[in-house]
Amino acid sequence: MTTVADPAWTAAQDPARTAAEAIRYCYEQGWTDGLPVVPATQEDLEAFLATTDRDPDEVIGAQEHLNRRVTVRQAAVNAIMAGCEPEYFPVVLAAWDALNGEPSTNGGAWQSTSGPAPLLVVNGPVRQRLGINHAGGVFGPGFRANATIGRAIGLLVRNGYGIKPQELEQATQGVPGRWQMVIGEHEELSPWEPLSVVGGLERGVDAVSATLIRACEYVDNRHTESAEAVLQDFADSLSRIGAYLGFRHSSGGLVLGPEHAKTLADAGYSRADVQQWLFEHATHTEAELAAAGKGGGAPVTDGVVAMMPSAAEIPVIVAGAANAAISMVFRPFGWASWSGRSVPVQYAAASRPSPVQEVTP
């Protein structure tokens, strides 16, 4: 006799129950990052693949030492599972390519004890088209495109490369929000050119820039009108000894809130000026490093160690709401903080966005 408690019966009768069972099935296969995934079907896959002209069998990433290569098709499957809409897929592919173009991802990063997280920065009108948040609460959560594009990358690493925590992935503690940091740059409130222009592309081109990071830490400074005072506050956080491994140099970048960006620009600072100032002031004395057990590993000039690799290697991005003078320092993983190259988003000829777009000048 069939009863309501019989799972076969209820699943057949109730679509919601079927969906829940399908999600459970995906958990049982070990395919999820701990959160529910959207089960991928052939119909969805075709819709995703239709957004790009790339061959579904194109290999877009490899971990040769693990004998694993991932394809466009596999990226689409994992993007579906992450909760993406089909029109996000070109951005997922650009984000993946941007990451693969970074030297820091090619040295065992996905397996590293430091457990680094992609920081993916989106420029261009695609932000408005897909609702990629670049304003208040930019680091999330609450915005589907931001949340799911980052998650798609994480699922592709897990399912495509087979790199899972406590197995081939050996993160000691990991990074909060490891697969969630997709942010739009707030080009409309930034006083400077878009990051993608620094990254070599034309203004108005949809683009993704990527780096791997180990942490974000806030700088809250709402009590001064002095650009140099604000810069000094950033330099203090950037030079933090804990983020320094004891040799060569540390790394750092800034996601400036629009208010801090305005304070600096109003005082006449270009982005390059900001980078130069921070490079010169993010320092420690050799004695301070030695007191923390990290002496003797970096070039010293007059007893002082520059904690940043170079001015150009301090990425400066503008994002967030213009409602408080708060910014974020982030910590690139590895020795090259950002390649300085942004990757354009490529669309299928049939689905290329119209040139008439809601671009804010």
Added chain:
Amino acid sequence: MFDTIIDPTVGAPGDAERGRTALATRPADLAGLRLGLLVNTKRNAADFLEEVSGLLADRYGVITTLTRTKPSIVHPAPPEMLDELRGESDVVVVGVGDCGSCSASAVADGLQLEAAGIPAAVICSDAFRVSADAMASLQGTPGYEYVTTAHPVASLSRDGVRERAEQALPEIVSMLTRHAVAVAS
């Protein structure tokens, strides 16, 4: 019931499972044999292998003929390095797998040496057993045995390294000489 859900782990063709690596034939004893050392650049790895080399020379009459440092901590030794090791050594010691990716990569080195006919002993720190084992499985050889030393290795003094090498020595010798110990399938 859910056969229509697409498996997200299926990648490019050619990623099919690899066959099991058969271990190289072991020598009956080590006296007079040529030893190759494959260093993975991890802190204290070179010192560790140097201590092992000294102990094997003193107690087993092994002559170290070649020391090579891998160009990448993540990737297995490149083919030309493998050729050198094959040409100039009878047995090889690999180490020290002491991080997320390099422990796995040390196991891959061990397996490619075995496949090339050279008995190898791979040393990993015990904190990274899981990733080393996962690599052995990925390479089609689950159960591949290697020598473990207590984590951490990077913070040890030279005396500490020497002590660890001493402790690991019996296992290294046994792994290089005993037949069929290294695989339990």
